[in-house]
Amino acid sequence: MKDKEKLFKLLRECVETPQESLAVEEMIQKIEYNLPSVEIIDERHQKFNGIVYCMSNAPRMEGRYFKLLSLHRMVWTCYNGEIPDGYDIHHIDFDKNNNDISNLVALPKSIHQSLHARKNGLKTRKNRGKFVCVNCGRVYEADDNGQNLYCSKKCLENYKKNILYAEIRVCVHCGKEFSAYKYGHQKFCCHECSTEYRRSR
Numbered sequence: 001m002k003d004k005e006k007l008f009k010l011l012r013e014c015v016e017t018p019q020e021s022l023a024v025e026e027m028i029q030k031i032e033y034n035l036p037s038v039e040i041i042d043e044r045h046q047k048f049n050g051i052v053y054c055m056s057n058a059p060r061m062e063g064r065y066f067k068l069l070s071l072h073r074m075v076w077t078c079y080n081g082e083i084p085d086g087y088d089i090h091h092i093d094f095d096k097n098n099n100d101i102s103n104l105v106a107l108p109k110s111i112h113q114s115l116h117a118r119k120n121g122l123k124t125r126k127n128r129g130k131f132v133c134v135n136c137g138r139v140y141e142a143d144d145n146g147q148n149l150y151c152s153k154k155c156l157e158n159y160k161k162n163i164l165y166a167e168i169r170v171c172v173h174c175g176k177e178f179s180a181y182k183y184g185h186q187k188f189c190c191h192e193c194s195t196e197y198r199r200s201r
Contacts, residue, residue: 038075038099046099048075072099076106088112135159173197 008028015021039047044055053071076089079101083089087106091098107115130141131148135155142148150156169180171189173196178189188194 038071046071046097048078048099072096072104075099075101076104080106090115173200 011024011028012021015024041047046053048071053074070089072091073083073089077083083106086109088109090105090107090112092103092105095103128141129144129148130139131151132139133151133155134149135158136151138151140151142151150159167180168177169186170177171193172187173193174189176189180186188197
């Protein structure tokens with residue numbers, strides 16, 4: 001520690017211009033701040049730069065360590081300076097317990113969110129299964145979301161046309177034929193006919 005202070009003193013004495021002074025002070029700060037490392041205390045606590053951080057239990061923040069600033073953000077800030085606006089600090093291996101500087105990188109928020117969305121998407125794909133389309137009978141593969149009846153939007157529309165709206169009725173007002181919902185009570189081909197009929201009555 002004393003040797004380091006001597007070195008800093010010598011560097012400050014060599015300065016001649018204000019620009020050199022700023023550069024030397026910046027270098028000294030980097031040397032001082034690059035020394036600390038993350039110390040694991042137990043499963044829920046980690047220590048960095050003399051500050052103990054505790055893992056959060058909140059549903060949305062579960063697995064992250066907090067004090068005044070998230071541990072991974074604090075580590076990155078100490079090594080690289082302020083986090084730029086619109087950027088997040090990303091764990092390269094997706095392990096929130098690994099807060100070493102070598103595992104942290106600053107990414108734009110949109111890229112960071114898409115990375116995690118892609119990773120979560122890969123998890124959901126494990127629940128994929130094979131289903132039979134109600135309309136065309138084709139066997140197709142999709143995520144099991146409990147609503148796997150049609151292989152495409154086109155099949156859904158065709159099913160509605162052919163099965164649900166298959167009943168042909170005659171409009172009470174104008175006498176025009178129209179396709180109606182099979183199990184409904186529709187008497188008019190359009191809203192205008194319905195309005196005109198009520199006015200005439």
